[in-house]
Amino acid sequence: MKTYIKKLSLDKAIWWSIILSTVFLFLSILFIVFTYSLLPPVIPIFNQLPWGTERLVTKIGILIPVGFSFIYLITNIVLTHVIYERSAMLGRMLNLSSLLMSTLTTIFVFKTIQLIL
Numbered sequence: 001m002k003t004y005i006k007k008l009s010l011d012k013a014i015w016w017s018i019i020l021s022t023v024f025l026f027l028s029i030l031f032i033v034f035t036y037s038l039l040p041p042v043i044p045i046f047n048q049l050p051w052g053t054e055r056l057v058t059k060i061g062i063l064i065p066v067g068f069s070f071i072y073l074i075t076n077i078v079l080t081h082v083i084y085e086r087s088a089m090l091g092r093m094l095n096l097s098s099l100l101m102s103t104l105t106t107i108f109v110f111k112t113i114q115l116i117l
Contacts (some may be wrong), residue, residue: 007081007084008077008080008081008084011084011088011091011092013092013095013096014080014084014091014092014095017092017095017096017098017099018073018077018095018098020099020102020103021073021095021098021099021101021102021103022073022102024099024102024103024105024106025066025069025070025073025102025105025106027106028066028102028105028106028109028110029063029066031109031110031113032062032063032066032109032113035113035117036059036062038117039059039062039113039116039117040059040116041058041059042056042057042058042059043056043057043058043059043061043062043112043116044056044112045057045061045062045064045065045112062109062112062113065105065108065109066105066109068105069101069102069105072098072101073098073101073102076094076095076097076098077095077098079091079094080094080095
């Protein structure tokens with residue numbers, strides 16, 4: 001495990017994208033924890049669906065985007081570990097896409113909660 005972390009930490013683009021992705025997801029979870037008691041019983045998460053009850057989930061559903069983003073981050077870290085020796089650029093692109101996804105997830109969570117409150 002130490003060699004795995006050491007190998008990825010040598011590439012600064014990968015290392016900083018992992019760190020920033022984790023920070024953004026942590027900020028999202030902190031914001032959810034602090035505002036959870038203020039949320040109504042149902043909130044709109046699935047905004048692409050037609051208007052109505054299909055868009056609504058219980059307030060614990062605000063963790064769905066964060067969970068998907070976290071799974072995406074972990075998957076890309078593992079794939080980067082496997083791919084990095086053959087293609088460092090592909091590993092960087094995977095981790096930068098994780099950074100983009102966690103950033104957009106954080107914006108989505110903040111804006112959704114801001115809209116509700």
